[in-house]
Amino acid sequence: MARSQAAAARLAQAAPVFAALGDPSRLRIVARLCEGGPLNIVRLTEGGAVSRQAVSKHLRALEQAGLVRSSRAGRERIWELETHRLAEAGRWLSVISAQWDQALGRLKAFVERQA
Amino acid sequence: MARSQAAAARLAQAAPVFAALGDPSRLRIVARLCEGGPLNIVRLTEGGAVSRQAVSKHLRALEQAGLVRSSRAGRERIWELETHRLAEAGRWLSVISAQWDQALGRLKAFVERQA
């Protein structure tokens, strides 16, 4: 039971992370940061389809999900990726898919033995 | 440019997947399927906080994101995980986080050489 409770807890933490990544504009910001290194809002807005304020909102959303971190530098604020959660979420997906494939394999083998 | 376009295309496909995973109820369904193997709606609803129809809606959302697949068996419909997209999304997260860490490492090294 302790195991499944821990799993449930990690699950509850994973949902906000996926939710944060589940928007095209935010995903674009993440990709953009990854390619371009630490950037400020103006740079992140350039070339995109939405306003600076929209980007700002998205950055705060990403921050709340623990995917991004910022620091003030003079009159500008620099944003950078926070990879802990990102990597964690990635691992979770891998585990889930691998477990399923294994279980399904066992199930198929069992069914075929019956037939 | 061809590279970044391909990357952008894969990005655009990734957003709906993350969005689908970004809801606690849906994430619970995914986890539940993973533990319990192929299940019908009633079983998936058991023990949860929401109604059968809510679960049904979520299943359709997951289906549209390509994360789940169903087949009719008599009067019931059996749902199972579709791990392709799941694994793909997981890989994307790993790549992004790894790339960032590398780039940041190079940046730090560069800055320190300047100082």
Added chain:
DNA sequence: CAAATAAGCAACCTAATGGTTGCGTATTAG
């Protein structure tokens, strides 16, 4: 100092989301 730049705040709007309830329809079981 004045002008330009980077950002924050707040109000507002529209559309999508997550949820419910109620009812209809196959399919299986007794």
Added chain:
DNA sequence: CTAATACGCAACCATTAGGTTGCTTATTTG
């Protein structure tokens, strides 16, 4: 055949989410 089961459909509701515009505030720069 009748009852129970598993599901689908549709309407409806409240809240949130993504976005915009307008204004204010700090910091540079010329």
